[in-house]
Amino acid sequence: LAKTTQPISMDSYEGQEVNITCSHNNIATNDYITWYQQFPSQGPRFIIQGYKTKVTNEVASLFIPADRKSSTLSLPRVSLSDTAVYYCLVGGGVSSGSARQLTFGSGTQLTVLP
């Protein structure tokens, strides 16, 4: 899997939009970009996945530029409960029928302040 680079930490206030950028310069043509969220003492939770341009679901948006060497996870109007570590992963997307290993980077600790 391609190596990813994220900021170690970010602070925000309730109600603000938060954008976390991940760099993945060595992304391969068939790699997808996936983001996970992890609360303390819990397993990670899948947030969103995309290949190019923009993907939006009920909790977040994912912006991917044309060169795909970076991606930005956007969390609209964060609340205190969004305080967590966010991981960006790059690798195979469409299911091949067998699960693949995931390589987690250092992640970004997001702290939402009141």
Add this chain to the structure above:
Amino acid sequence: GAVVSQHPSWVICKSGTSVKIECRSLDFQATTMFWYRQFPKQSLMLMATSNEGSKATYEQGVEKDKFLINHASLTLSTLTVTSAHPEDSSFYICSLGGRRRDNEQFFGPGTRLTVL
């Protein structure tokens, strides 16, 4: 998504004892499950890939004789930490692969192991 449970959620044991951690898929038959370890303030590190009906595949640096993995059915994988020592104290998390995307794994709630 798939529902994954782990048991126990936390365990405290004496040095030298063995501890078994169970990972169950409650609504999905998983031929492959993964075991991760996470130390405080650090990221998840893959320990091994658990394959139903065959031997697990261990990552470099992970002792297979110390961390015994058994994936006896499509819904259950177990990790046994043998002769545990304080340095084995960690957060152990299992996961199973998604059906739609290779990168979509469903993680268990984790097991906090403390070895005294």
